[in-house]
Amino acid sequence: MDLPVMPPLKPMLAKPSKTLPDGELSFEPKWDGFRCIVFRDGDEVVMGSRNTKSLNRYFPDLLEPFRASLPDRCVVDGEVIVAIDGVLDFDALGQRIHPAESRVTMLAERTPADFIAFDVLALGDASLMDAPFTERRVRLEAIADGFAPPVHLAPATRDRTLALQWFERFEGAGLDGLILKPVNDPYVPDKRTQLKLKHVRSADCVVAGYRIHKSGDGVGSLILGLFSPEGQLWHVGVAASFTAKKRVELLEEVADLVLEDRSAHPWSAWMDAEANADGSMPGAPNRWSGANGRDHSWIPLRPERVVEVSYSWATSGRFRGTTKMLRWRPDRDPESCSTEQLAEPEPVPISEVLGAR
Incomplete structure (x- = not known):
């Protein structure tokens, strides 16, 4: 070439x-x-x-x-x-x-x-x-x-x-x-x-786990969940991009929520390697970097705390793009955080976009 x-x-x-x-x-x-x-x-x-x-x-x-x-x-x-x-x-x-x-x-x-x-x-x-x-x-x-x-x-x-x-x-x-x-x-x-x-929107989510930052210091990302109308807690994405100071603060904030008995977590089955085959579970390796030795494990938490996050948009019940933590919501019960919060726009065929002039 x-x-x-x-x-x-x-x-x-x-x-x-x-x-x-x-x-x-x-x-x-x-x-x-x-x-x-x-x-x-x-x-x-x-x-x-x-x-x-x-x-x-x-x-x-x-x-x-x-x-x-x-x-x-x-x-x-x-x-x-x-x-x-x-x-x-x-x-x-x-x-x-x-x-x-x-x-x-x-x-x-x-x-x-x-x-x-x-x-x-x-x-x-x-x-x-x-x-x-x-x-x-x-x-x-x-x-x-x-x-x-x-x-x-x-x-x-x-x-x-x-x-x-x-x-x-x-x-x-x-x-x-x-x-x-x-x-x-x-x-x-x-x-x-x-x-x-x-587009910028916000939602109140259950904090169901976290990953340690790649530096080894503090929380790298909070793993988020929302309850379906049937009462199941679904993984909807993560909140990340914390400062070094905030990563340490978050680690202290969630320390009392760490589950020693992982089988008690709603997503306990997701910790098995077979469950991660399609890449959609919280502990799944990133397809871009799965061979570089990074640790993709996560620490389960009792799903008792609620955090408000900002997000751009959601499809199929999951956040897309960057999701950022705004604040803790001690006034919200986890069970009140439902997938119905996620606004999904009226479908438009991609042909309409490609034909726009």
Whole structure:
């Protein structure tokens, strides 16, 4: 492979914004998928992830579509998604990251992926990294004339009113906000020079366990649960990103709740290795880092404390994106914390998003 922009390359990122700021901006739906920079040089294709690892073995179903849709020599930034019944499904996407080739092959047939292109970094012998986004977008739209499903062009607009309509409407398709791109900016790898506007909500959750921080000091994440209408406590996600001081405080805060008899915990069966096979249980290893020796064990707690957390959105009864602890709620009984708190928008087909202009 010999391109003007070569792998490995970390993608340009976005930092949170609470409003639509002033300035010349281009607005795009924010996709809930796996970030992917595609490098194509003839028949050779490399799919680079956000952390520069190759996605080729996990999404073999996209390699031929890239050869058919993309220019012979190019570098295109975008997102790999999986849609089930026309709506984004992050759980199904996550299942594609599996060590067994036979399972990857099977899932490539059952839950095929799509690719949403939203930037172009190189064409032919020319790097476009230093070009303003407006120019890169024009070049991307030109090559998009050759796109065919499962390769798509991300919709974009300079109209703020339309962007806010997208923000509200497209959540129902599994999208979690807007990306705001300064139109005159170059492409800056691994820097948060763009902005993202996301939905922010809160919920009161039961603290059912915790993991020790990777440093070994204090709580790294609180494992959260909510009660179903049938009275079962379901795992809905974790709250993390604590300061060093807060990690130690939390460890002291929950010390009296630690269960010595793990069989008494509502999720005791989840502590068996077999229960973690699909990756959805609290102690399941991360598919991205399962081979790096990290400890994915967790400490069960008596589910007696309630914490309020902020979250962007939820699907299928689980939090998506970053979930942060706001405060303890000593005034709430754990049994009152139900899954009915989670607002899930009216479904919108992904075809409506892709057709937006």
